[in-house]
Amino acid sequence: xxxxxxxxxxxxxxxxxxxxxxxxxxxxxxxxxxxxxxxxxxxxxxxxxxxxxxxxxxxxxxxxxxxxxxxxxxxxxxxxxxxxxxxxxxxxxxxxxxxxxxxxxxxxxxxxxxxxxxxxxxxxxxxxxxxxxxxxxxxxxxxxxxxxxxxxxxxxxxxxxxxxxxxxxxxxxxxxxxxxxxxxxxx
Amino acid sequence: xxxxxxxxxxxxxxxxxxxxxxxxxxxxxxxxxxxxxxxxxxxxxxxxxxxxxxxxxxxxxxxxxxxxxxxxxxxxxxxxxxxxxxxxxxxxxxxxxxxxxxxxxxxxxxxxxxxxxxxxxxxxxxxxxxxxxxxxxxxxxxxxxxxxxxxxxxxxxxxxxxxxxxxxxxxxxxxxxxxxxxxxxxx
Numbered sequence: 001x002x003x004x005x006x007x008x009x010x011x012x013x014x015x016x017x018x019x020x021x022x023x024x025x026x027x028x029x030x031x032x033x034x035x036x037x038x039x040x041x042x043x044x045x046x047x048x049x050x051x052x053x054x055x056x057x058x059x060x061x062x063x064x065x066x067x068x069x070x071x072x073x074x075x076x077x078x079x080x081x082x083x084x085x086x087x088x089x090x091x092x093x094x095x096x097x098x099x100x101x102x103x104x105x106x107x108x109x110x111x112x113x114x115x116x117x118x119x120x121x122x123x124x125x126x127x128x129x130x131x132x133x134x135x136x137x138x139x140x141x142x143x144x145x146x147x148x149x150x151x152x153x154x155x156x157x158x159x160x161x162x163x164x165x166x167x168x169x170x171x172x173x174x175x176x177x178x179x180x181x182x183x184x185x186x187x
Numbered sequence: 188x189x190x191x192x193x194x195x196x197x198x199x200x201x202x203x204x205x206x207x208x209x210x211x212x213x214x215x216x217x218x219x220x221x222x223x224x225x226x227x228x229x230x231x232x233x234x235x236x237x238x239x240x241x242x243x244x245x246x247x248x249x250x251x252x253x254x255x256x257x258x259x260x261x262x263x264x265x266x267x268x269x270x271x272x273x274x275x276x277x278x279x280x281x282x283x284x285x286x287x288x289x290x291x292x293x294x295x296x297x298x299x300x301x302x303x304x305x306x307x308x309x310x311x312x313x314x315x316x317x318x319x320x321x322x323x324x325x326x327x328x329x330x331x332x333x334x335x336x337x338x339x340x341x342x343x344x345x346x347x348x349x350x351x352x353x354x355x356x357x358x359x360x361x362x363x364x365x366x367x368x369x370x371x372x373x374x
Contacts, residue, residue, distance in 0.1 A: 043230030051288075053289065064285060081281050082281070083272055084273040091271070094268050094269070103230070103231070
């Protein structure tokens, strides 16, 4: 079983962090736009169980993702399963309809622009995502994928890389939660 | 919204029906093997609500299907939505795991060999499926896809084609239900 070990930081000056990431030798990939639709379960409350279920659309590619409860306290370590499905808006619409017919309750859409960087540090393949979330601003996510018995070491490595980039106080809430909170402040 | 209008007949002599289908000018497509995994809902009973949710694997291609309650009394007219997923056994396994993590309860696997024929009758595109279901034997399914306002006419057309093929007493239960019943008789 694979686990995603992740730390996320709100950025004051995104350019500085980007420069630091590139200075470490990171490789930048093509930027993408994520549009995620989050759903709550028909008979349990994912805000209580700390799970997530979403349909992600990235420039015409579609996927469903299930995220299990967080295991780490600060670093978000959680079981994540993602599968791609047929491309395009028609398939997206069909899956959305299936999910709603099954009683899942639409919560909110989360959109972001993401620039992804990969970085090898001592044989570990980090993925860094420089996100711009409309309504929230810029963030950096640092992620490693680990097997169950490597979770602690992976969490330590993620913290170390954050330190090198001058980041120390992570944001533990999801973009979804931050946006819902922000909706509440506005309305 | 598209509806599937379908009649299914248990066959005594599959060869005779196959010959009659071909004599009408039907076009035969490549045979396929279906492996369907049916799931029940986390908090409602699909046997009561008359819905169905399955993961279908056809020679490495994967799809999820939701079927709404039957509307017709004898001909199975129901809302059906299907979306294809990434190919191969790994994606099938991931999708199966997502569905189970979301609390769906595995019911049973239904396997069948299917030979599909398409047939144009007076401008209607019929799909005929000659199925061989291990444990149950041979069946013929006659299907039309209809919009909401064309359901009655489509149902009449399906009955007419069945009549031409000498078939008059449809099997209204699903393969899943027939197999579950057959499991009960055996155990």
